[in-house]
Amino acid sequence: MDKVYNFCAGPAMLPEAVMQQAQAEFCNWQDLGVSVMEVSHRGKEYIAMAAQAEQDLRDLLAIPDNYKVLFCQGGGRGQFAAAPLNLLGDKQSISYITTGQWSKSAVAEGEKHAKAHVFDAITQNEQGQFLVKPSQQWQIDQDAAYLHYCPNETIEGIAIDEIPEIGDMVLVADFSSTILSQPIDVSKFGVIYAGAQKNIGPSGLAIAIVREDLLGKAHPLTPNIFNYEILAGSDSMFNTPPTYSWYLAGLVFKWLKAQGGLSAMAQKNAAKAELLYSFIDGSDFYQNNVAPQNRSKMNVPFQLVNDQLDAAFLEESAAAGLLTLKGHRLVGGMRASIYNAMPIEGVQALVDFMADFAKRNS
Amino acid sequence: MDKVYNFCAGPAMLPEAVMQQAQAEFCNWQDLGVSVMEVSHRGKEYIAMAAQAEQDLRDLLAIPDNYKVLFCQGGGRGQFAAAPLNLLGDKQSISYITTGQWSKSAVAEGEKHAKAHVFDAITQNEQGQFLVKPSQQWQIDQDAAYLHYCPNETIEGIAIDEIPEIGDMVLVADFSSTILSQPIDVSKFGVIYAGAQKNIGPSGLAIAIVREDLLGKAHPLTPNIFNYEILAGSDSMFNTPPTYSWYLAGLVFKWLKAQGGLSAMAQKNAAKAELLYSFIDGSDFYQNNVAPQNRSKMNVPFQLVNDQLDAAFLEESAAAGLLTLKGHRLVGGMRASIYNAMPIEGVQALVDFMADFAKRNS
Numbered sequence: 211m212d213k214v215y216n217f218c219a220g221p222a223m224l225p226e227a228v229m230q231q232a233q234a235e236f237c238n239w240q241d242l243g244v245s246v247m248e249v250s251h252r253g254k255e256y257i258a259m260a261a262q263a264e265q266d267l268r269d270l271l272a273i274p275d276n277y278k279v280l281f282c283q284g285g286g287r288g289q290f291a292a293a294p295l296n297l298l299g300d301k302q303s304i305s306y307i308t309t310g311q312w313s314k315s316a317v318a319e320g321e322k323h324a325k326a327h328v329f330d331a332i333t334q335n336e337q338g339q340f341l342v343k344p345s346q347q348w349q350i351d352q353d354a355a356y357l358h359y360c361p362n363e364t365i366e367g368i369a370i371d372e373i374p375e376i377g378d379m380v381l382v383a384d385f386s387s388t389i390l391s392q393p394i395d396v397s398k399f400g401v402i403y404a405g406a407q408k409n410i411g412p413s414g415l416a417i418a419i420v421r422e423d424l425l426g427k428a429h430p431l432t433p434n435i436f437n438y439e440i441l442a443g444s445d446s447m448f449n450t451p452p453t454y455s456w457y458l459a460g461l462v463f464k465w466l467k468a469q470g471g472l473s474a475m476a477q478k479n480a481a482k483a484e485l486l487y488s489f490i491d492g493s494d495f496y497q498n499n500v501a502p503q504n505r506s507k508m509n510v511p512f513q514l515v516n517d518q519l520d521a522a523f524l525e526e527s528a529a530a531g532l533l534t535l536k537g538h539r540l541v542g543g544m545r546a547s548i549y550n551a552m553p554i555e556g557v558q559a560l561v562d563f564m565a566d567f568a569k570r571n572s
Numbered sequence: 573m574d575k576v577y578n579f580c581a582g583p584a585m586l587p588e589a590v591m592q593q594a595q596a597e598f599c600n601w602q603d604l605g606v607s608v609m610e611v612s613h614r615g616k617e618y619i620a621m622a623a624q625a626e627q628d629l630r631d632l633l634a635i636p637d638n639y640k641v642l643f644c645q646g647g648g649r650g651q652f653a654a655a656p657l658n659l660l661g662d663k664q665s666i667s668y669i670t671t672g673q674w675s676k677s678a679v680a681e682g683e684k685h686a687k688a689h690v691f692d693a694i695t696q697n698e699q700g701q702f703l704v705k706p707s708q709q710w711q712i713d714q715d716a717a718y719l720h721y722c723p724n725e726t727i728e729g730i731a732i733d734e735i736p737e738i739g740d741m742v743l744v745a746d747f748s749s750t751i752l753s754q755p756i757d758v759s760k761f762g763v764i765y766a767g768a769q770k771n772i773g774p775s776g777l778a779i780a781i782v783r784e785d786l787l788g789k790a791h792p793l794t795p796n797i798f799n800y801e802i803l804a805g806s807d808s809m810f811n812t813p814p815t816y817s818w819y820l821a822g823l824v825f826k827w828l829k830a831q832g833g834l835s836a837m838a839q840k841n842a843a844k845a846e847l848l849y850s851f852i853d854g855s856d857f858y859q860n861n862v863a864p865q866n867r868s869k870m871n872v873p874f875q876l877v878n879d880q881l882d883a884a885f886l887e888e889s890a891a892a893g894l895l896t897l898k899g900h901r902l903v904g905g906m907r908a909s910i911y912n913a914m915p916i917e918g919v920q921a922l923v924d925f926m927a928d929f930a931k932r933n934s
Contacts, residue, residue: 214605221815223610229599236595243576243893247774248585250896283645283776284797287811291795322793407812412609414645414776414814431684431793433653435646449649450769452776452814453583531605534612 215556263460301355310363345374392476577918625822648767663717672725707736754838
């Protein structure tokens with residue numbers, strides 16, 4: 211097949227250079243004569259690689275020393291459960307800010323353990339666009355163990371770029387779809403977690419960045435593999451970690467450093483998003499229904515004004531090598547996910563196709 | 573590096589043919605122009621592959637229709653927790669048979685939920701060899717929700733090949749290190765589970781085979797990703813599964829079918845084990861301390877009678893391309909793991925080296 215651009219929301223495309231390196235050394239890693247997925251996680255070569263990957267992630271995000279970095283199994287949904295299991299302690303409630311499907315899904319796990327104080331922060335402006343109420347207006351349970359929110363809703367394409375102002379409350383955030391796309395002031399958070407399959411690596415890995423003073427409060431029924439303190443005390447090797455995913459994440463971290471780090475990525479991501487949103491806004495054939503200040507730079511949902519053309523759009527875009535543009539089944543329409551690994555050439559190819567398709571069907 | 577043989581206990585070597593195919597199609601799967609790890613788990617190509625992998629596993633193990641096959645995250649230790657969370661119901665206790673480190677580790681998760689009735693089934697014969705008491709002698713709590721055991725202890729190299737006779741009690745077994753090495757009568761079990769990283773594929777995946785009538789009893793605090801009923805109801809796609817591990821497992825299943833299935837594998841594995849054990853038994857330089865009827869065909873621990881030579885043995889064997897022969901840190905000595913993917917040529921190379929080393933150091 212010719213050159214393709216893959217707009218899948220996750221598992222998402224990985225950087226081409228990373229994939230080429232991984233392929234080249236697939237059967238013979240570090241000249242050991244075996245694959246990295248065939249070596250012991252307790253061997254010196256693997257431990258060195260794993261530690262370097264953590265250090266590279268710490269460098270990229272400028273993670274303060276009083277935070278542990280955990281390489282976990284179970285994905286983002288696993289962390290939906292791990293957060294209340296580890297952080298509730300003797301508190302009775304958790305405050306949830308909901309802005310879309312993912313932040314709502316997190317509530318379902320919290321409700322098993324505590325009273326969930328839920329505040330729907332979505333509203334609409336005069337143009338009918340969706341936006342997030344400013345954090346100063348959020349209704350928060352001040353007695354809650356922590357406040358949970360999702361800075362980027364992958365399905366609706368709604369983002370909260372500024373860190374909420376919530377006083378002294380512990381802030382827990384699901385960064386699955388924006389981690390590593392721009393710098394984060396980690397010190398503002400109690401826990402940051404992210405499934406890997408968007409901006410980190412393949413699925414099957416999640417990363418949790420946990421402030422040390424929050425360790426040690428796990429519910430007695432917490433499965434050991436979800437216990438932050440146990441993971442922290444074993445360098446995430448309490449049990450066999452997903453070793454190949456960890457390795458690929460490490461290659462992605464090195465690639466990000468070579469790209470200039472997260473400030474450089476933020477600029478590239480802003481340029482990609484601007485290219486696509488400005489085209490949509492300048493068209494009367496396509497539309498996006500999110501207010502500009504809350505538009506995701508990672509997931510760009512858009513609709514054809516005439517949705518009778520959806521099937522043709524999907525068929526022809528796929529034939530043109532622009533893959534997986536169908537919107538999530540819960541919202542329909544189209545969605546272009548343009549994570550770190552998507553080059554601007556891919557976004558340009560999408561815009562060119564969209565313009566041509568509109569011209570041919572107007 | 574020249575040809576190597578990798579005796580790692582896990583993550584273990586994978587079949588050479590599988591690795592070569594995976595490398596060849598690493599960046600372009602099914603001519604989609606992208607890697608299998610970059611496609612949506614909800615896309616038709618991935619779903620078809622995943623379903624075929626399940627069917628191949630069902631064929632290999634002759635899994636009856638009233639069993640669900642679940643592709644899980646969290647490894648074997650995750651299943652240590654998932655089993656009591658899902659199976660305890662309104663019962664107050666779990667019966668555990670312990671034969672080594674892994675079956676003991678499972679107790680620690682069960683104890684969080686229920687009274688653990690533990691029976692240590694290890695004994696020694698007149699020659700001082702370790703063996704497992706026959707199941708007719710096991711002390712079992714008849715009121716327990718289920719009986720848990722581990723048919724193959726990876727660290728000690730102790731195996732129970734025959735299925736225990738325990739009457740009507742639900743039998744739950746950790747088959748992490750022997751699954752797919754020989755046929756299993758699945759109908760005798762309530763739940764069979766296995767971490768993938770020995771005989772199935774890369775780490776980060778676990779498979780649970782669950783009899784349908786055991787579904788629906790999960791503890792209210794069970795994390796959704798560990799809930800057998802939720803996983804069964806979503807074809808293991810409640811959340812994003814470890815897609816690349818599932819794909820590689822599927823390649824391994826196809827490879828096993830091409831080898832002639834599990835009866836053929838059982839013959840090959842028996843021949844490999846016989847070659848190594850008979851050499852050890854015929855030597856006064858090496859020893860194995862497990863009674864013949866309980867010797868593992870997957871993990872062969874052995875000791876140098878003169879343990880002053882351990883360091884030299886490990887150094888020279890590694891230099892000869894015989895990798896990761898060091899025994900587990902809890903028991904010391906040596907261990908050769910000879911799972912399905914290890915060809916008999918690798919065992920022969922090990923025996924040849926051992927004979928030469930003994931000759932040079934006697």
